[in-house]
Amino acid sequence: MSTNPVVHVDNLALHFVSADSVVEALKGITLNIGPGEVVGIVGESGSGKSVTALNMLRLLPRGKTKIPHGAVSVLGRDVLAMGEKELQKVRGGEVSMIFQEPMTALNPVLRVREQMFDVILRHQKITPAAAEKLSIQLLQDMKIQDAERVFNAYPHELSGGMRQRVMIAMAFSCQPKLIVADEPTTALDVTVQAQILNLLKERAKATQTSVMLITHDLAVVAQLCDRVYVMYKGKIVEEGVTRDVIGDPQHIYTRALLNALPEGKTPKSRLETVAAAMIEGGDKVAATPITASAQAGFTQFGRAQPLFEAVNATVRYAKKYNFFGRPISYNTAVDHVNLSLYEGETLSIVGESGCGKTSFANSIVGLVPLAEGELRYKGKRLQDHDEITRREVQIVFQDPQSSLDPRWPIWRIMTEPLTVGKTPGRSELRETAEGLCQLVGLDPRSIDRLPHEFSGGQRQRIAIGRALSVHPRLLLLDEPTSALDVSVQAQILNLLLDLQEKYQLSYLFISHNVAVVRHISDRVAVMYMGKVVESGTAEQVLTNPTDAYTRTLMEAVPTLERAFAAA
Amino acid sequence: MSDVKSNPAAIIDAAKNEMNPLSVQGRFNRAKLKQVANVEIVIAFILFTIIVVLALFGSFFQTHDPMQGDLMKRFYKVGQDGYILGSDHLGRDLWSRAVAGLQWSMACALTANIINLMIGTTLGLMAAEREGWARTIIRQITDTLQSFPFMVVAIVVVVIVGHGFIPLVMTLGLLSWVVFMRVVYAEATSIYQRDYVKAARIAGVNRFAIMFGHVLPGVRASLFVIFAFHFAGLLIAESALSFLGIGAPLGVPTWGNMLAESRQYLLKAPGMLLVPAGAIVMAVITMNLVGDGIASLSRKRGRSIDV
Numbered sequence: 001m002s003t004n005p006v007v008h009v010d011n012l013a014l015h016f017v018s019a020d021s022v023v024e025a026l027k028g029i030t031l032n033i034g035p036g037e038v039v040g041i042v043g044e045s046g047s048g049k050s051v052t053a054l055n056m057l058r059l060l061p062r063g064k065t066k067i068p069h070g071a072v073s074v075l076g077r078d079v080l081a082m083g084e085k086e087l088q089k090v091r092g093g094e095v096s097m098i099f100q101e102p103m104t105a106l107n108p109v110l111r112v113r114e115q116m117f118d119v120i121l122r123h124q125k126i127t128p129a130a131a132e133k134l135s136i137q138l139l140q141d142m143k144i145q146d147a148e149r150v151f152n153a154y155p156h157e158l159s160g161g162m163r164q165r166v167m168i169a170m171a172f173s174c175q176p177k178l179i180v181a182d183e184p185t186t187a188l189d190v191t192v193q194a195q196i197l198n199l200l201k202e203r204a205k206a207t208q209t210s211v212m213l214i215t216h217d218l219a220v221v222a223q224l225c226d227r228v229y230v231m232y233k234g235k236i237v238e239e240g241v242t243r244d245v246i247g248d249p250q251h252i253y254t255r256a257l258l259n260a261l262p263e264g265k266t267p268k269s270r271l272e273t274v275a276a277a278m279i280e281g282g283d284k285v286a287a288t289p290i291t292a293s294a295q296a297g298f299t300q301f302g303r304a305q306p307l308f309e310a311v312n313a314t315v316r317y318a319k320k321y322n323f324f325g326r327p328i329s330y331n332t333a334v335d336h337v338n339l340s341l342y343e344g345e346t347l348s349i350v351g352e353s354g355c356g357k358t359s360f361a362n363s364i365v366g367l368v369p370l371a372e373g374e375l376r377y378k379g380k381r382l383q384d385h386d387e388i389t390r391r392e393v394q395i396v397f398q399d400p401q402s403s404l405d406p407r408w409p410i411w412r413i414m415t416e417p418l419t420v421g422k423t424p425g426r427s428e429l430r431e432t433a434e435g436l437c438q439l440v441g442l443d444p445r446s447i448d449r450l451p452h453e454f455s456g457g458q459r460q461r462i463a464i465g466r467a468l469s470v471h472p473r474l475l476l477l478d479e480p481t482s483a484l485d486v487s488v489q490a491q492i493l494n495l496l497l498d499l500q501e502k503y504q505l506s507y508l509f510i511s512h513n514v515a516v517v518r519h520i521s522d523r524v525a526v527m528y529m530g531k532v533v534e535s536g537t538a539e540q541v542l543t544n545p546t547d548a549y550t551r552t553l554m555e556a557v558p559t560l561e562r563a564f565a566a567a
Numbered sequence: 568m569s570d571v572k573s574n575p576a577a578i579i580d581a582a583k584n585e586m587n588p589l590s591v592q593g594r595f596n597r598a599k600l601k602q603v604a605n606v607e608i609v610i611a612f613i614l615f616t617i618i619v620v621l622a623l624f625g626s627f628f629q630t631h632d633p634m635q636g637d638l639m640k641r642f643y644k645v646g647q648d649g650y651i652l653g654s655d656h657l658g659r660d661l662w663s664r665a666v667a668g669l670q671w672s673m674a675c676a677l678t679a680n681i682i683n684l685m686i687g688t689t690l691g692l693m694a695a696e697r698e699g700w701a702r703t704i705i706r707q708i709t710d711t712l713q714s715f716p717f718m719v720v721a722i723v724v725v726v727i728v729g730h731g732f733i734p735l736v737m738t739l740g741l742l743s744w745v746v747f748m749r750v751v752y753a754e755a756t757s758i759y760q761r762d763y764v765k766a767a768r769i770a771g772v773n774r775f776a777i778m779f780g781h782v783l784p785g786v787r788a789s790l791f792v793i794f795a796f797h798f799a800g801l802l803i804a805e806s807a808l809s810f811l812g813i814g815a816p817l818g819v820p821t822w823g824n825m826l827a828e829s830r831q832y833l834l835k836a837p838g839m840l841l842v843p844a845g846a847i848v849m850a851v852i853t854m855n856l857v858g859d860g861i862a863s864l865s866r867k868r869g870r871s872i873d874v
Binding site: 366391394395397403405413417420470 | 761762763765766767768769770771772773776780781784785
């Protein structure tokens with residue numbers, strides 16, 4: 001390592017203080033980032049990784065935080081001793097930041113032009129003409145083909161990947177010495193994620209900029225970082241060269257984190273959860289034998305009647321209207337899809353955003369009408385939506401923030417489907433809710449709480465509980481784990497597998513996460529531009545894809561294995 | 568409330584926002600803002616209580632009969648001979664008349680506001696829930712109504728239907744619900760997009776249960792805020808119409824009528840102008856403060872619940 005680190009944090013502790021409590025967010029951490037180095041900081045939500053980065057720029061309110069001991073220096077200067085004026089120069093000038101959500105980080109009412117000018121002119125003394133030239137150059141460096149168009153576009157006219165490229169271009173605009181990237185690709189599709197990560201790495205190497213990458217995704221770290229720090233509950237539990245740390249983890253927590261990844265595990269086995277590992281302190285091997293349901297699923301292909309069937313299902317959205325408000329042209333979101341799903345089986349639909357997988361799910365539950373074709377449930381037309389099919393087909397949404405009414409206590413949320421058509425008593429409903437809580441692994445005493453008092457994983461459990469309240473046979477799972485941390489994801493996947501085994505549920509699992517799909521599915525269908533391009537058993541589709549698009553998709557997935565092969 | 572302040576996750580989010588080069592928030596001191604807001608709420612509460620008490624139990628505080636004049640005691644000054652705020656050109660007590668005017672104005676604005684609230688909310692919810700022709704018609708009506716200057720329409724209508732409490736209330740009530748409809752429509756539309764409403768629909772929950780269980784509680788906070796602000800607007804409208812002589816019947820002690828009477832005696836008895844004008848200003852400021860207070864309270868609550 002270099003003698004002059006860009007960032008040096010020495011035995012830093014940080015507490016959040018309020019009138020009635022003290023939260024120890026950092027408990028004495030030491031880290032270094034050298035010039036031109038890409039360093040990953042891995043940990044779950046609440047491990048202190050964001051706090052470390054924010055404190056480096058003194059962005060945490062001073063009244064609410066206390067630093068009992070430790071030192072932070074950026075480019076050899078003591079950040080803790082700096083005044084607000086000096087800090088302003090460091091922020092955005094010498095150190096810049098990339099955020100997770102490119103949609104919220106860009107101002108929707110200003111064009112990219114104005115936003116880039118704002119940043120460039122604030123930190124550099126150049127003419128607007130020169131700034132324009134520089135901006136376009138920066139966008140071209142981000143491999144944006146039509147840089148001129150993007151430069152004059154509003155954020156909503158750009159795709160998520162394009163927005164993130166603009167953010168990165170802006171981050172590089174003032175020749176920073178260090179870029180702090182906070183989960184820069186979590187909100188993006190896999191193929192886009194791969195491009196963005198490569199760009200970030202390339203630009204960093206080309207300009208000799210150091211990168212501090214904050215993430216919970218070990219596969220991303222493996223692909224991008226030279227060195228890695230693993231954080232757990234405010235401490236750095238392990239550090240070292242990426243290859244060593246991931247290839248031969250020393251600390252229990254790192255091992256637990258790796259074990260929680262579905263990648264490389266026996267499909268349908270229970271994943272080891274981090275919490276369990278930390279309590280037991282041992283490193284039990286996670287893989288238990290294949291569950292009965294999985295075997296049942298495999299043997300059922302030959303069976304006569306599928307539980308659910310889609311025949312030439314087509315969904316169209318009106319694109320243009322004529323003078324009288326009648327649609328004259330359409331976008332086809334789902335294009336003649338044929339699929340079938342058997343009792344007790346998990347069928348996954350994989351694809352990137354915009355491929356039509358969510359539209360397909362919405363058509364099954366009746367939120368979107370079918371333009372053509374038919375959906376059948378137990379041989380009956382599903383479009384008719386009679387009482388029984390409506391009960392037996394339930395859905396779990398991706399975002400547990402938006403899927404629970406923030407004003408309702410959870411007993412009311414979980415039992416809402418039971419109030420359809422009849423009015424059971426309050427105590428009866430509460431009792432049912434308690435039972436559902438136990439079923440999905442929540443404390444039955446918490447049924448009077450509001451959704452905001454629960455974590456993301458717990459909220460997803462509540463959503464699953466609501467779906468189960470009416471004893472469904474088929475559960476649509478629309479990206480149920482993509483908003484969650486790896487270890488929480490493992491818990492939810494375990495819960496789903498347990499429930500499937502217990503009740504012989506069928507799952508239609510929609511996801512873009514190939515590792516998760518491989519873990520949970522019996523069969524897989526790959527969707528692209530509204531069509532199913534390939535389908536078959538999970539093993540067959542994900543390991544030996546025959547379709548060109550499927551191959552591209554599989555190659556884009558960041559895996560530990562591939563990262564090491566490349567290194 | 569304290570959990571918002573001490574919640575590290577909230578602090579981290581706020582700090583991230585600060586680092587965003589484009590964020591406009593966070594430039595000023597939030598803590599200070601909160602203190603100011605609290606003082607404001609206290610003042611609003613005190614003023615509001617005074618107004619409510621005066622409106623309900625006004626007769627206890629009136630020192631004279633507001634209608635009964637004494638021509639021997641015209642144009643008394645403030646405090647002269649038991650006339651707290653002086654007397655007018657017919658020797659009537661200005662303080663007692665101002666209190667009577669308060670009762671009249673409050674009753675008028677409150678009734679009109681409730682009518683506004685009911686019409687606006689119903690139409691807003693209907694437009695948000697129903698796509699197609701129902702939405703189009705409701706939005707067309709709203710746009711049409713909004714495109715006319717409210718006071719001009721109100722003057723024309725009042726001239727046609729005539730004087731008095733009921734005509735005035737109905738005019739104000741039926742013509743100025745646009746703001747309620749707009750806000751309810753906008754917020755309800757966004758709530759109808761949330762996954763929890765989708766989940767309820769999929770489960771087959773009846774649309775009225777969705778409307779009253781999920782959507783209406785979601786817009787409730789905003790309704791309180793508009794109710795307060797709109798109240799202030801209605802107070803002004805009522806006074807303006809009375810001032811023009813087409814609101815309250817002549818002779819009824821209302822702020823608008825008092826202002827109208829004061830015109831001839833501006834130099835001789837400025838109190839005749841200043842008393843009703845001051846009353847209007849105080850009432851409007853109070854209702855605006857109340858609106859601000861409700862807004863900042865619901866924002867604080869919203870942060871711990873919605874985000």
